[in-house]
Amino acid sequence: MPITVVGSIAYDTVKTPFGERQRMLGGAAVHFALAASFFDDVRVVGPVGEDFGEEQLEVMRARGVDVSDVERVSGGRTFFWQGEYGWDLNSRETIDTQLGVFEGFSPKLSESSRASDVLFLANIQPDLQLDVRGQLPDARFVALDSMNLWIDIARDSLVRAIEQCDCVILNDAELRQLTGKPNLVSAAREVLSWSPSEGGRGPRVVVAKQGEYGAALVTREGFFALPAYPLETVIDPTGAGDTFAGGLVGYIAAHPDEELSDELLRRAMAHATVLASFNVEEFGTERMQRLTGSEIAARIHELHAMTQFSGAPLALRG
Amino acid sequence: MPITVVGSIAYDTVKTPFGERQRMLGGAAVHFALAASFFDDVRVVGPVGEDFGEEQLEVMRARGVDVSDVERVSGGRTFFWQGEYGWDLNSRETIDTQLGVFEGFSPKLSESSRASDVLFLANIQPDLQLDVRGQLPDARFVALDSMNLWIDIARDSLVRAIEQCDCVILNDAELRQLTGKPNLVSAAREVLSWSPSEGGRGPRVVVAKQGEYGAALVTREGFFALPAYPLETVIDPTGAGDTFAGGLVGYIAAHPDEELSDELLRRAMAHATVLASFNVEEFGTERMQRLTGSEIAARIHELHAMTQFSGAPLALRG
Numbered sequence: 001m002p003i004t005v006v007g008s009i010a011y012d013t014v015k016t017p018f019g020e021r022q023r024m025l026g027g028a029a030v031h032f033a034l035a036a037s038f039f040d041d042v043r044v045v046g047p048v049g050e051d052f053g054e055e056q057l058e059v060m061r062a063r064g065v066d067v068s069d070v071e072r073v074s075g076g077r078t079f080f081w082q083g084e085y086g087w088d089l090n091s092r093e094t095i096d097t098q099l100g101v102f103e104g105f106s107p108k109l110s111e112s113s114r115a116s117d118v119l120f121l122a123n124i125q126p127d128l129q130l131d132v133r134g135q136l137p138d139a140r141f142v143a144l145d146s147m148n149l150w151i152d153i154a155r156d157s158l159v160r161a162i163e164q165c166d167c168v169i170l171n172d173a174e175l176r177q178l179t180g181k182p183n184l185v186s187a188a189r190e191v192l193s194w195s196p197s198e199g200g201r202g203p204r205v206v207v208a209k210q211g212e213y214g215a216a217l218v219t220r221e222g223f224f225a226l227p228a229y230p231l232e233t234v235i236d237p238t239g240a241g242d243t244f245a246g247g248l249v250g251y252i253a254a255h256p257d258e259e260l261s262d263e264l265l266r267r268a269m270a271h272a273t274v275l276a277s278f279n280v281e282e283f284g285t286e287r288m289q290r291l292t293g294s295e296i297a298a299r300i301h302e303l304h305a306m307t308q309f310s311g312a313p314l315a316l317r318g
Numbered sequence: 319m320p321i322t323v324v325g326s327i328a329y330d331t332v333k334t335p336f337g338e339r340q341r342m343l344g345g346a347a348v349h350f351a352l353a354a355s356f357f358d359d360v361r362v363v364g365p366v367g368e369d370f371g372e373e374q375l376e377v378m379r380a381r382g383v384d385v386s387d388v389e390r391v392s393g394g395r396t397f398f399w400q401g402e403y404g405w406d407l408n409s410r411e412t413i414d415t416q417l418g419v420f421e422g423f424s425p426k427l428s429e430s431s432r433a434s435d436v437l438f439l440a441n442i443q444p445d446l447q448l449d450v451r452g453q454l455p456d457a458r459f460v461a462l463d464s465m466n467l468w469i470d471i472a473r474d475s476l477v478r479a480i481e482q483c484d485c486v487i488l489n490d491a492e493l494r495q496l497t498g499k500p501n502l503v504s505a506a507r508e509v510l511s512w513s514p515s516e517g518g519r520g521p522r523v524v525v526a527k528q529g530e531y532g533a534a535l536v537t538r539e540g541f542f543a544l545p546a547y548p549l550e551t552v553i554d555p556t557g558a559g560d561t562f563a564g565g566l567v568g569y570i571a572a573h574p575d576e577e578l579s580d581e582l583l584r585r586a587m588a589h590a591t592v593l594a595s596f597n598v599e600e601f602g603t604e605r606m607q608r609l610t611g612s613e614i615a616a617r618i619h620e621l622h623a624m625t626q627f628s629g630a631p632l633a634l635r636g
Contacts, residue, residue: 017500038634063636088500182335182406184530185550212502213531216545223624227534227543232503254632266627293634304629306541309584311622314572316356316611318381 007122028122031239035246049076076101126157143167167205188218229277247275325440346440349557353564394419444475461485485523506536547595565593
């Protein structure tokens with residue numbers, strides 16, 4: 001089923017202990033789209049400025065991504081983010097953010113983008129997420145990402161947006177902040193208890209991203225957790241979360257005839273984990289641009305092997 | 319195979335967001351012993367003061383732990399630790415530490431403690447760990463824990479102690495600090511490359527404890543990671559790491575006829591994870607004192623179910 005993603009398309013300037021890049025292609029919608037493109041048709045909705053290059057669009061087109069709803073704002077500048085990572089890549093400092101064309105962005109979806117059955121609301125202002133959600137009222141599966149900023153300054157809107165989604169994908173610290181519950185399971189259960197005041201189903205899947213530790217899945221049915229795929233070389237974590245989301249949502253989109261069971265979601269989590277592991281191996285989108293399906297399949301196989309243990313019974317004392 | 323553990327026997331005063339306890343039974347050797355007692359015979363070596371109660375020794379005896387090498391130092395005071403945890407239990411502040419009888423402690427092992435085939439060197443000064451290690455030259459499996467303090471002030475001794483062990487069990491931050499390598503896999507590989515200058519085998523198992531995120535296992539053979547067992551109620555994390563070690567080392571001790579394969583180690587990791595999950599459900603040793611083998615087995619079964627995913631193949635695009 002085709003996927004529509006609404007979110008940022010950006011230029012990123014990134015410095016990590018392993019090097020730096022100036023104004024490389026980035027943005028949540030881009031990272032998401034490249035990952036999801038391994039599974040299904042993807043349509044990207046978001047604004048760019050006059051400074052945005054044709055070769056950047058070509059990166060997405062080369063993976064079959066439909067960029068006809070990428071809106072080029074005349075006289076505008078593309079969203080810009082500059083950040084620097086600490087020695088263990090677990091901390092990062094934002095040096096500069098220039099909203100550019102994102103200031104005053106109002107998502108306009110073409111008929112074909114509105115016809116998608118699957119929608120990913122990348123991290124943008126929650127009222128915009130609600131607006132886009134309203135433009136795809138019949139979408140079969142809608143997932144949402146957000147960030148600490150919106151929990152701080154627009155929590156009510158964010159909660160309303162979450163109530164309209166099937167799946168929430170957040171960093172575990174954000175999930176704690178959003179709910180005020182320090183315990184991950186309790187925080188996830190709290191989100192699963194939300195539902196629209198006007199009636200409707202409310203979220204049924206919560207995914208907590210845990211960075212280098214992996215990710216956890218909480219549904220009404222159960223709990224699942226996967227470690228990150230272990231890497232000796234991590235070059236640039238930028239976009240890992242959106243790549244993860246692209247793997248997760250893409251996998252679900254590619255299985256339109258399956259119920260949204262925990263069994264399906266676990267396979268989706270594994271693909272999300274593996275996609276994210278490739279993304280961080282090089283700067284920006286560099287690794288994803290030449291990734292192949294067989295590389296993904298091989299790493300799924302390895303991840304599977306790395307997480308198995310035998311439950312052989314043992315006579316315990318006491 | 320009988321297990322000898324050398325380490326602290328303590329009184330802990332602990333405050334968490336869920337309550338507090340004054341001078342309850344604690345210490346690394348105690349937490350380790352209670353967990354390991356589900357698997358095999360355990361002998362505890364460590365000093366206590368005149369203030370140490372008979373009922374505290376009885377807690378260990380009730381689980382079949384041999385406390386005849388617990389040395390009561392006349393005129394001495396039992397090791398005392400006081401700490402307070404933050405709202406999400408991930409940060410803790412040490413309010414007070416009183417070494418008491420641990421100051422000038424020189425481990426004296428009886429013949430039966432020296433006859434154990436399995437040895438756990440809990441977190442004590444690394445020269446003492448080396449000394450004890452030398453008293454069990456033929457032990458089949460020796461594991462060691464340590465802490466940031468010894469990496470700071472006695473790193474050379476610690477490295478020498480590690481070189482004499484089979485298995486190192488550290489928090490992941492300590493593993494990074496010890497090796498100066500921010501990447502977990504690289505840090506573990508570094509430790510696995512160490513070997514005694516006088517010849518010998520060196521460590522072959524590195525376990526990185528990751529708190530609420532679980533734990534990872536690195537051997538020359540491979541990588542394995544397990545999430546923590548998810549709990550909605552965590553009351554007191556004190557002793558979780560030592561309880562984990564008790565489950566891991568205990569499980570290995572209980573399988574004397576098996577090679578130290580990754581397969582065995584993974585099962586040991588699962589038992590370690592489950593034991594630790596019980597420990598944190600109540601203050602100090604409260605939960606462990608009434609834990610049963612069937613409760614452990616049930617949670618192993620659940621943990622197994624929570625970490626499974628199907629590797630069903632999927633035709634990927636590109």
